[in-house]
Amino acid sequence: MSHSPPLPQASWSPPPPGDGSPKLRLATVWLAGCSGCHMAFLDLDEELFELAKRVDIVYSPLASDVKVYPEAVDVALVEGAVANSDNLALARSLRRRTGLVVSFGDCAISANVPGLRNLLGAPGAGSGGSAAAVLERGYVELADSQPGYPRAPGILPELLERVLPLHAVIPVDLWLPGCPPPAPRILALLQALLRGERPVQLGAAELQFG
Template structure:
């Protein structure tokens, strides 16, 4: 894993951070926002350059820290995961969906055809049998955790991880330390 220690220049460079959510509920981003006043302290050290929480529309060419929440369940998720891995020096898998597939992976117990039949034939009242294809990413045959499709540097379990755990891990990274997520969070916590 690359280090994220900040420069020791008189005016240290802020670290760049990008976040996104794949197939999940966005609860991990809500936990990030639950950092409350600690967000102000982080803002002194980082620049969020891409995220659903900011207005940036394109992932920069080089990012210090990428944080992805959610499982990989469609072509868009897969593309986003690959893009983050390509452009982020360090990649964090945030939350149980990203780490294990969790709830989105429950569909793996059914053939994809059965999923479509249930959603677009059995449980609809308007336009039954019409499967949307325009501007809807194609589902992958199986939902996968993030590390199944790209290398991940840090795994932060939790559903969602508590704000305190996220802060501790980010603070360790910013201090140039190797964080120990198992010391501050666990699956389902």
């Protein structure tokens, strides 16, 4: 049942503790989510200092100003569902450039709250999409003044017909549920990665949604 497409080989092997060793190249990615998972990452508080010694954050809305997803990333924590064309393009490109992709939080895993728009305009399940319906709802029906669709081709990303979980568009290696995942779970995951555990086995208690 696992995804069978060949995964890019990770360039990274676990760094031994101590100074001077190559650091883990970590990306954190923010797709269609509320940024709550990133906030939970910040809840690591003083652990962040320990982490900084062994991890390079190479791409992140929190701690990096890089605009283009870099090459040869070891681990990516991906928050949020895939809801528009930008999300989709970024997901595909990060998959090509990343060793281990983690669906980080409920939105990436199940589409969660962003996915609720899939209930709009989709009579019955499995067919149709909600893109037009959600725009109609948001920009016309509920508009206080000047109802009209936002149209800026090439500037605003197009909505996908359905909001999808990350693993529906690219192979995912690990899932870390939670809305958001509590900081101790995030820490446990990162520590396991730093110990060189692959695949990482998360305990059942680490898997609670919500």
